[in-house]
Amino acid sequence: MDGQGQIVIEGVNHTYRPARGRAVPALSNVTLQVRPREFLALLGPSGCGKSTLLYLVGGFLPTEAGRILVEGKPVAAPGPDRGIVFQHFALFPWKTVRGNVLYGLERQGLPRAERDRRAQSFINLVGLRGFEESYPSQLSGGMKQRTAIARTLAFDPSILLMDEPFGALDAQTRSLMQTELLSIWQRTPKTVIFVTHDVQEAVYLAERVAVMSSRPGQIKAIVETKFEKRDPSILRAKEFVEKVDHIWNLVRDEAIKAQELSA
Amino acid sequence: MARIEDQATLAAGPGDLAHERAKGLDAAFRFGAGALSILVVLVAWELFARSGRVTMFMLPPFSAVVARIYTDALGGDLWINLGLTLYRAMIGFVIAAVGGITLGALMSRIRIVHWFFDPIISVGFPMPKIAFLPVIMLWLGLYDVSKISIVVFDAIFPVVTATLGGIASVEKELLWSARNMGASERQLIWQIALPAALPQILTGLQVALPISLIVTIIAEMAMGGYGLGGAMMTASRFADSRGVFAGIVEIAIVGYALIKALAVIRGRLLAWHPETVERS
Amino acid sequence: MKALSRYLPLLLLAIAWELAARLNIVSSLALPPLTHVATAWLDLVHDGELIDNGEASLYRGAVGLLLAIVGGGALGMAMARWRTFDVFVNPLVELFYPLPKSALIPVTVIWLGFGDGSKILLIFLGCMIPVTIGAYNGARGSDHVLVWSARSMGASPLRMMWDVVLPSALPELLNGVRTALALSFILLVSSELIVSQKGFGYLIGYLGSTGSYEGMYAVVLTVAFLGFAADRLYQLLMQWLLRWRE
Numbered sequence: 023m024d025g026q027g028q029i030v031i032e033g034v035n036h037t038y039r040p041a042r043g044r045a046v047p048a049l050s051n052v053t054l055q056v057r058p059r060e061f062l063a064l065l066g067p068s069g070c071g072k073s074t075l076l077y078l079v080g081g082f083l084p085t086e087a088g089r090i091l092v093e094g095k096p097v098a099a100p101g102p103d104r105g106i107v108f109q110h111f112a113l114f115p116w117k118t119v120r121g122n123v124l125y126g127l128e129r130q131g132l133p134r135a136e137r138d139r140r141a142q143s144f145i146n147l148v149g150l151r152g153f154e155e156s157y158p159s160q161l162s163g164g165m166k167q168r169t170a171i172a173r174t175l176a177f178d179p180s181i182l183l184m185d186e187p188f189g190a191l192d193a194q195t196r197s198l199m200q201t202e203l204l205s206i207w208q209r210t211p212k213t214v215i216f217v218t219h220d221v222q223e224a225v226y227l228a229e230r231v232a233v234m235s236s237r238p239g240q241i242k243a244i245v246e247t248k249f250e251k252r253d254p255s256i257l258r259a260k261e262f263v264e265k266v267d268h269i270w271n272l273v274r275d276e277a278i279k280a281q282e283l284s285a
Numbered sequence: 286m287a288r289i290e291d292q293a294t295l296a297a298g299p300g301d302l303a304h305e306r307a308k309g310l311d312a313a314f315r316f317g318a319g320a321l322s323i324l325v326v327l328v329a330w331e332l333f334a335r336s337g338r339v340t341m342f343m344l345p346p347f348s349a350v351v352a353r354i355y356t357d358a359l360g361g362d363l364w365i366n367l368g369l370t371l372y373r374a375m376i377g378f379v380i381a382a383v384g385g386i387t388l389g390a391l392m393s394r395i396r397i398v399h400w401f402f403d404p405i406i407s408v409g410f411p412m413p414k415i416a417f418l419p420v421i422m423l424w425l426g427l428y429d430v431s432k433i434s435i436v437v438f439d440a441i442f443p444v445v446t447a448t449l450g451g452i453a454s455v456e457k458e459l460l461w462s463a464r465n466m467g468a469s470e471r472q473l474i475w476q477i478a479l480p481a482a483l484p485q486i487l488t489g490l491q492v493a494l495p496i497s498l499i500v501t502i503i504a505e506m507a508m509g510g511y512g513l514g515g516a517m518m519t520a521s522r523f524a525d526s527r528g529v530f531a532g533i534v535e536i537a538i539v540g541y542a543l544i545k546a547l548a549v550i551r552g553r554l555l556a557w558h559p560e561t562v563e564r565s
Numbered sequence: 566m567k568a569l570s571r572y573l574p575l576l577l578l579a580i581a582w583e584l585a586a587r588l589n590i591v592s593s594l595a596l597p598p599l600t601h602v603a604t605a606w607l608d609l610v611h612d613g614e615l616i617d618n619g620e621a622s623l624y625r626g627a628v629g630l631l632l633a634i635v636g637g638g639a640l641g642m643a644m645a646r647w648r649t650f651d652v653f654v655n656p657l658v659e660l661f662y663p664l665p666k667s668a669l670i671p672v673t674v675i676w677l678g679f680g681d682g683s684k685i686l687l688i689f690l691g692c693m694i695p696v697t698i699g700a701y702n703g704a705r706g707s708d709h710v711l712v713w714s715a716r717s718m719g720a721s722p723l724r725m726m727w728d729v730v731l732p733s734a735l736p737e738l739l740n741g742v743r744t745a746l747a748l749s750f751i752l753l754v755s756s757e758l759i760v761s762q763k764g765f766g767y768l769i770g771y772l773g774s775t776g777s778y779e780g781m782y783a784v785v786l787t788v789a790f791l792g793f794a795a796d797r798l799y800q801l802l803m804q805w806l807l808r809w810r811e
Contacts, residue, residue, distance in 0.1 A: 114729070
């Protein structure tokens with residue numbers, strides 16, 4: 023289908039109004055288009071509103087100003103066309119790995135045999151065969167995030183929203199997971215919005231990187247980051263290092279501003 | 286229900302959808318809504334009682350109950366009953382508090398005391414000790430001693446358990462550094478272990494206080510005589526339902542006042558504690 | 566062996582009881598020897614008194630507690646999820662919470678008489694609040710990203726309450742139920758003791774008033790043991806229900 027997984031964000035503002043304290047402008051006039059089956063990274067200093075933008079696309083927060091269209095329709099509520107992966111996994115702790123992966127499939131009303139088959143195949147895909155009956159509390163951080171990714175991929179959303187999914191992992195696990203995510207994405211192409219504050223991660227994973235300014239967040243620049251082949255060896259290639267440098271320079275000013283804001 | 290409010294503050298994070306919606310509900314509005322809903326319940330009580338759907342015996346109007354409390358207050362009966370109930374509940378509570386903290390502290394420091402009392406406490410805590418009321422009546426008669434004894438017997442368990450748990454969770458580093466600085470065993474308990482365990486001990490007291498009140502009322506009902514519970518029982522025996530409902534309202538006020546007072550004391554005593562700092 | 570040494574103090578207490586009574590250190594009227602209490606217990610079981618009254622008590626306790634768990638759990642979760650509902654209901658809960666619940670005994674008698682109904686109502690009203698508060702605090706603490714995850718996987722708001730909010734609230738909810746369980750025994754026994762013609766409490770009072778103190782002790786110990794056993798069994802159930810936790 024044409025336009026499947028397309029996202030249009032136009033003139034979006036957002037303000038947090040905590041129960042106590044002053045209102046905080048989080049996003050200001052954000053406009054951005056994500057193409058079908060594109061891998062886009064949202065990059066910016068912490069507190070720049072990049073997660074807020076992701077939650078707005080997810081339909082978890084109400085759009086107050088501007089509009090967000092997913093496949094041509096305005097976003098009103100969360101839905102299974104947009105799967106989300108959170109930094110802290112958000113697994114249901116009372117369900118096993120299999121139970122977590124099955125959850126979305128149950129809500130889709132698939133027949134039982136089909137659910138079991140799909141769940142098992144995605145558990146295998148993320149390399150968790152043998153851990154189906156484990157509870158999240160028995161898994162390492164990397165395994166928890168694999169479960170969360172399998173859970174989201176299993177109900178086959180056309181869009182994948184990832185909110186710093188590898189931010190809570192140690193460095194080794196993190197780089198393994200990055201490579202794995204790329205290979206999964208190449209096999210099952212989806213539109214991905216990947217929020218991160220790690221420049222190298224953004225350049226390595228994404229086809230385009232949208233750099234956001236510090237609070238209130240705006241799109242400061244969009245940088246093409248297409249490479250011929252993507253595997254860990256590219257991390258040392260000259261063109262890759264130059265891209266990282268270029269984007270790092272864009273981000274640095276914002277990071278300094280963000281620090282001053284929070285100080 | 287202070288705990289609920291604590292939780293509410295803790296749960297308040299940015300991006301919480303429920304919280305976004307709550308932004309308009311400021312404290313004044315909450316207070317107004319609370320007063321309104323209590324008023325609605327009281328008016329509904331009054332109207333329902335007067336509607337003729339129930340007899341005045343089943344549900345006397347709220348105004349009649351208030352009038353009854355007023356008469357009792359003028360006649361002096363209310364103050365005698367109130368005083369006796371408070372006296373029994375408070376003496377029992379204080380004995381349970383002092384005894385429970387002492388026993389808990391001794392158990393945590395002296396092995397043989399722990400060996401002897403640990404099974405008694407762990408088996409006795411979940412038992413419905415109120416079943417022993419007739420036994421205590423048999424031993425001690427129908428006087429204040431037996432009422433206060435059953436209160437102590439029931440209220441002491443949560444205090445011991447809380448003290449024991451509180452002292453056990455005091456950080457080892459804290460005890461080591463105190464000993465390092467030359468604290469004696471006695472100073473260790475009084476100056477380090479008990480203050481550090483205070484939050485949990487106070488939680489134990491907050492469990493023990495309602496138990497003291499519940500048991501005082503039961504003992505008064507079972508043994509008769511003066512006291513709010515005894516007065517309710519007498520009223521019930523003479524089919525005086527206004528007296529029964531007046532008793533409920535009086536006891537509710539006493540319970541509310543005492544439990545709020547203990548919560549305030551907790552806040553004062555734990556002024557240094559993060560739980561208090563966070564809330565202000 | 567380890568269990569024996571741990572519970573040795575209880576055994577010592579029992580022996581001390583027996584000796585004190587046998588050697589007439591205290592009046593054997595006020596404290597009959599434990600062995601006599603045991604015989605009295607067997608007699609009570611044989612003539613069916615203990616079973617009949619026990620059945621009545623357990624029925625009242627179970628129904629009242631079940632109603633309190635369902636009602637209190639639903640109320641607490643509703644308060645936690647619907648802000649407007651909370652604003653109006655919370656003050657009522659806060660007002661009712663510190664009421665020493667035993668004060669309700671005569672009122673439930675006025676409404677429903679001396680039978681099962683008044684005991685069930687008493688236990689329902691008395692035990693509901695701890696469950697409500699447990700459910701409320703638990704549901705308030707439920708992680709919003711779990712709620713979001715479920716919603717994004719296609720769960721309806723009602724479905725999400727059942728699938729996410731209830732299990733998140735479970736640890737605190739179950740603690741509230743434990744308090745309610747203990748409270749139900751207290752309210753049951755005391756209301757039966759004060760106003761009833763059946764049940765454990767009634768039997769204790771009846772045996773006491775007719776001077777059969779050995780039987781009275783037997784029933785008191787039975788009730789105490791049942792309360793203890795119920796709590797231990799409940800803890801096992803809790804562990805099983807919360808086995809997913811670290």
